[in-house]
Amino acid sequence: MTEPGHAEDGDFDAHHQLQGALVDAYEAALLDGAPRQLAADTLGHLVDFTAVHFAEEERFMAVRAYPLLELHRAAHGRLLEQLQALEGRARVAPADEALAGVRRLRAWLREHVDGPDQALVTWRNGP
Numbered sequence: 601m602t603e604p605g606h607a608e609d610g611d612f613d614a615h616h617q618l619q620g621a622l623v624d625a626y627e628a629a630l631l632d633g634a635p636r637q638l639a640a641d642t643l644g645h646l647v648d649f650t651a652v653h654f655a656e657e658e659r660f661m662a663v664r665a666y667p668l669l670e671l672h673r674a675a676h677g678r679l680l681e682q683l684q685a686l687e688g689r690a691r692v693a694p695a696d697e698a699l700a701g702v703r704r705l706r707a708w709l710r711e712h713v714d715g716p717d718q719a720l721v722t723w724r725n726g727p
């Protein structure tokens with residue numbers, strides 16, 4: 601079995617998997633009809649963890665003098681604002697709005713991981 605990567609080496613796959621698992625847990629809470637507060641708390645864990653994850657990525661990029669740090673940091677800022685807006689509606693949004701939010705959430709995270717995060721991995725791996 602391959603050793604899992606570590607964030608200090610710029611390997612954030614485990615973080616991205618945890619983000620995906622928290623989105624799945626949030627969606628499951630909505631679909632299972634769990635109390636809305638429980639679902640909202642799950643989304644809150646995703647937002648909190650994502651803030652920590654972004655800070656770790658930014659620290660890695662700063663230490664390595666990554667040339668696209670500022671662009672990537674700006675993308676993090678926008679994404680966090682989108683997540684917080686969703687979180688702000690989580691306790692009051694009707695189920696169909698909340699589930700539409702889950703689909704947007706997945707799309708945002710996928711676009712970020714496939715875009716700026718993948719560019720960072722490619723740069724880290726070198727020519």
Ligand SMILES: [Fe+2]
Pocket residue numbers: 654657672676712716717
């Ligand atoms: Fe990122």
Ligand SMILES: [Fe+2]
Pocket residue numbers: 612616653657713717
């Ligand atoms: Fe990331």
